[in-house]
Amino acid sequence: MSDTPSTGNKAPRKTASNGATKSAAKSGRSRAREFALQGLYQFLVGQNEAADIDVFTRDLSGFHKSDSVHYDALLYGCIEQREILDSLIEPLLDRKFDEISPIEHAVMWMGAYEFQHCIDVPWRVVLNEYIELAKSFGGTDGHKYVNGVLNGLAPKLRALEVEADRAKGKL
Numbered sequence: 001m002s003d004t005p006s007t008g009n010k011a012p013r014k015t016a017s018n019g020a021t022k023s024a025a026k027s028g029r030s031r032a033r034e035f036a037l038q039g040l041y042q043f044l045v046g047q048n049e050a051a052d053i054d055v056f057t058r059d060l061s062g063f064h065k066s067d068s069v070h071y072d073a074l075l076y077g078c079i080e081q082r083e084i085l086d087s088l089i090e091p092l093l094d095r096k097f098d099e100i101s102p103i104e105h106a107v108m109w110m111g112a113y114e115f116q117h118c119i120d121v122p123w124r125v126v127l128n129e130y131i132e133l134a135k136s137f138g139g140t141d142g143h144k145y146v147n148g149v150l151n152g153l154a155p156k157l158r159a160l161e162v163e164a165d166r167a168k169g170k171l
Helices: 028-046 050-058 068-080 082-092 102-117 123-137 142-157 159-167
Strands: 013-015 021-023
Touching (some): 028 050, 068 102, 082 102, 123 159
């Protein structure tokens, strides 16, 4: 006899305000992105050291459910490569970095970083994940700005993948 409810092994579903269903359980990578975003916010606003941010973040409720390897890559990778990431993002901006919310700045760092270094994650997934993070944590229309910037980066950083989607009519 199984302890699994009759729904099988699927995660419980919730109904969103628009009537669509979404999984009640976020993936470990999605959770890692949320924790990395919080850490990068601390870095940008509080100018805290990466190691101190890491110790604090790992002690937060729910961290154990995240993909800690992905979290490490995002937190440390974005901090170490911040100048490179800024140089990729800056040409797509219509304002100076100091006029952009630290949340949107961190989200753009993370998206650019994943485009470059997490090739196992499809570019459309990267784009969607960071638009959703910007919606959840950023300003009212910050996700639109993030979408524009990351959509501008994708053809540069994932040229073959974007072109394949274009050829299949997915764009």
